[in-house]
Amino acid sequence: MTTVHDRGGWPTDEPIDREEHEWADWERQTRSLIGVLDAKGIMNVDQMRRGIESMDTAEYESAAYFERWSASMETVLVEQGVLTTEEIDERTQALRDRWGYTG
Amino acid sequence: MSNHEGEFYDTGWRPKNDVHRDEDGRPHDHPGLQEDTSLGVRAARALAMHELLVEKGVIGPSDVDEDIAARGNVVPGNGAALVAKAWVAPEFKATLLAHPKQTIAEAGFVPEHNADIIVLENTSDVQYMVVCTLCSCYPGRLLGPPPDWYKSLEYRSRAVREPRKIMSEFGLELAEDVEVRVVDSNSELRFFVIPLRPPGTEGWSEDELANLVTRDSMIGVSAALTPDAVNA
Amino acid sequence: MPAFSAGDRVRVRDETPRHHHRTPQYVKARRGRVVEFIGAYLNSETRAHGGDGLPRVPMYRVEFDMTELWSEYTASATDKVWIDLYEHWIEHDRGTGD
Incomplete structure (x- = not known):
């Protein structure tokens, strides 16, 4: 059995795309947020990896890199009772209202 | 397969640099942001978690910015x-x-x-x-x-x-x-x-x-x- | 006292535990050689599930011939993969059969 993150040797003819994207601020924030949580002993990098590995296959494969981090952070923080899914839902909606983005 | 990154990035949405903040780090409403209308749900949820963690005192209001600054100078x-x-x-x-x-x-x-x-x-x-x-x-x-x-x-x-x-x-x-x-x-x-x-x-x-x-x-x-x- | 030394022939355990682990599928059940014992490290398999990672586990750098990993590998007979594995993932390779 192979899980979605365990990519070594998977057959693919896809070339390696060497174009670099410019980091969005939310990506820097997400990377650093997880770094802060790690430094404070709230969520270690192994938990972060495990959370990524538990993602749904389709989402793992289509998600951008830091979207995986976000998904994992949510998994671990909810599991540990630091945050609840409901309050994340509510706050996400509040941000939507406050800043007027869609997506 | 590709990362589909072009669809997610460069939305023009700039929470850190463009959003005015209260003393506790919470962003004010900002009229300019009304023009920016797309952000992936995982991105939005990460920002929501950040706010909640600051409000609950799990992390400090400037912790993330300080970490960003600390990493900023690392280059090959x-x-x-x-x-x-x-x-x-x-x-x-x-x-x-x-x-x-x-x-x-x-x-x-x-x-x-x-x-x-x-x-x-x-x-x-x-x-x-x-x-x-x-x-x-x-x-x-x-x-x-x-x-x-x-x-x-x-x-x-x-x-x-x-x-x-x-x-x-x-x-x-x-x-x-x-x-x-x-x-x-x-x-x-x-x-x-x-x-x-x-x-x-x-x-x-x-x-x-x-x-x-x-x-x-x-x-x-x-x-x-x-x-x-x-x-x- | 590490259980393996440089040069030991080893086989990677063919297991897929449900918990987080850092032994990739493509080396499982494959035969390799210990390059060196590199120290005892926190156990990421327990840390990933909220543990403290103790006790530390001996880690070994193990090399695999590409031809052992990929039957179609023809680029060069001496090419290899190196990977660091926890002691509980490897066993002495004493036989030629499975």
């Missing part, structure tokens, strides 16, 4: 300086290979945070190439963030199976009698490679040599630049 040039010094000073190279963490710290750089760091030396007989098939382990405290391609599913899939083809795509045609060692990173260790010193660089200064050391050559997918390449 840090590694290049170490490589150049290793090329000109055999004793330094021996120490770097034998006691990497301590030597990197003594040279004024941050070795790694959550892991040990291992330095590997490419020679005329052996070419190391680093990958992390399971995630994206990379000596980011020393070299800066990994390139997007290093984190891509394509590189993670192909590196352990067809390294020479990848090197060829990156411009390095290796002789068959050079032994390729693909190093698949473990979570507890980070690897960086001292590339082969290019011929025609005898007598060059460390600064001049460091200009030849590319990020990709320290991952091992390509060689250091040649003098011709920089003078062209």
Whole structure:
């Protein structure tokens, strides 16, 4: 059995795309947020990896890199009772209202 | 497959730089943001979690910004300086290979945070190439963030199976009698490679040599630049 | 006292525990050689599930011939993969059969 993150040797003819994207601020924030949580002993990098590995296959494969981090952070923080899914839902909606983005 | 990154990035939405903040770090409404209307749901949820964690006092209001600032200056040039010094000073190279963490710290750089760091030396007989098939382990405290391609599913899939083809795509045609060692990173260790010193660089200064050391050559997918390449 | 030394022939355990682990599928059940014992490290398999990672586990750098991993690998007979594995993932390779 192979899980979605365990990519070594998977057959693919896809070339390696060497174009670099410019980091969005939310990506820097997400990377650093997880770094802060790690430094404070709230969520270690192994938990972060495990959370990524538990993602749904389709989402793992289509998600951008830091979207995986976000998904994992949510998994671990909810599991540990630091945050609840409901309050994340509510706050996400509040941000939507406050800043007027869609997506 | 591609990362579909073009669909998610460069939304023009700039919470950190463009949003006015209260003293506790909460953003005010900002009229300019009304024009920016797309942000992936995972991105939005990360920002929501950030706000909640600050409000609950789990983290401090400026912790994230401070971390961003602290990481901001890490560039591949840090590694290049170490490589150049290793090329000109055999004793330094021996120490770097034998006691990497301590030597990197003594040279004024941050070795790694959550892991040990291992330095590997490419020679005329052996070419190391680093990958992390399971995630994206990379000596980011020393070299800066990994390139997007290093984190891509394509590189993670192909590196352990067809390294020479990848090197060829990156411009390095290796002789068959050079032994390729693909190093698949473990979570507890980070690897960086001292590339082969290019011929025609005898007598060059460390600064001049460091200009030849590319990020990709320290991952091992390509060689250091040649003098011709920089003078062209 | 590490159970393996440089040069030992080893085989990677062919197991897929449900918990987080850092032994990739492509080396499972494959035969390799210990390059060196590299120290005892926190156990990421327990840390990933909220543990403290103790006791530390001996880790070994193990090399695999590409031809052992990929039957179609023809680029060079001496090409290899190096990977660091926890002691509980490897066993002495005493036979030629499975």
